[in-house]
Amino acid sequence: MTRRLQGRRAPARRKGKIIAIDGPAGVGKSTVGHLVAERLGYDFINTGEMFRALAWKAIAAGVPVEDLRAVAALAGRLKWEFRPTPERTLKTFIDGESVAPFLRDEGVSAASSAVAANPGVRRFMCRLQRRLGAAGAIVMEGRDIGTHVFPDAEHKIYLDADVDERARRRYRQLRASGAKARLQAVREAMLKRDLNDLKRKINPLSTASDAVVLDSTHLTLHEVAEKIIRMVRRNGGR
Numbered sequence: 001m002t003r004r005l006q007g008r009r010a011p012a013r014r015k016g017k018i019i020a021i022d023g024p025a026g027v028g029k030s031t032v033g034h035l036v037a038e039r040l041g042y043d044f045i046n047t048g049e050m051f052r053a054l055a056w057k058a059i060a061a062g063v064p065v066e067d068l069r070a071v072a073a074l075a076g077r078l079k080w081e082f083r084p085t086p087e088r089t090l091k092t093f094i095d096g097e098s099v100a101p102f103l104r105d106e107g108v109s110a111a112s113s114a115v116a117a118n119p120g121v122r123r124f125m126c127r128l129q130r131r132l133g134a135a136g137a138i139v140m141e142g143r144d145i146g147t148h149v150f151p152d153a154e155h156k157i158y159l160d161a162d163v164d165e166r167a168r169r170r171y172r173q174l175r176a177s178g179a180k181a182r183l184q185a186v187r188e189a190m191l192k193r194d195l196n197d198l199k200r201k202i203n204p205l206s207t208a209s210d211a212v213v214l215d216s217t218h219l220t221l222h223e224v225a226e227k228i229i230r231m232v233r234r235n236g237g238r
């Protein structure tokens with residue numbers, strides 16, 4: 001069943017905790033978030049998918065991504081749904097259609113960076129993400145989840161890694177999915193997106209003052225997930 005988007009007004013009492021994972025591109029947030037959610041019996045959502053989905057839709061509809069008003073208006077016209085897979089990952093559907101096949105395209109990646117810097121879009125996505133997480137029992141990964149979307153999240157992790165290692169991980173991921181890629185080009189595109197995320201005026205990528213910073217350069221993503229699960233359990237989580 002689709003995870004219910006909780007009402008706009010009444011803040012629902014959370015049935016479980018919120019685990020916010022933020023950090024730069026290619027650091028392994030999705031793999032780690034998914035592993036943590038599966039072990040705790042939580043749902044998992046990669047919020048980058050939401051920006052990518054809107055970027056894809058804008059391109060498909062011929063709306064220029066630089067047109068801030070038009071892109072924000074487009075976001076509001078679409079029917080957003082988040083349907084869980086058997087592994088408890090929430091997948092984005094727009095107007096009843098899965099957006100998964102379109103999200104990793106390089107054009108969509110570049111456009112998603114512009115879409116994510118659009119203030120109207122960020123306000124829209126933040127409202128959507130808050131409604132999605134209102135009941136708790138969710139692992140949410142992105143750039144501003146611990147700093148802005150859920151500043152009261154029970155657990156906040158800022159995941160980091162050396163840029164060369166991040167580029168290698170993203171490169172392997174792309175190759176494994178059958179996409180053509182060159183390591184140097186992947187590294188450059190990644191640095192460009194990082195810079196956009198760090199420098200944008202509204203909700204840039206930053207470390208929440210109460211986040212636990214984990215460097216995954218020399219750890220496997222399973223080891224990182226283990227650390228987070230231990231942390232949650234130490235604090236009385238499931």
Ligand code: DC
Pocket residue numbers: 025047048049051052112113114116117141142143144145193197
């Ligand atoms: O994590 P990703 O690379 O799939 O994210 C796509 C874009 O969306 C990227 O430019 C960062 C941005 N993003 C964001 O600004 N805030 C989030 N919570 C998640 C992603």
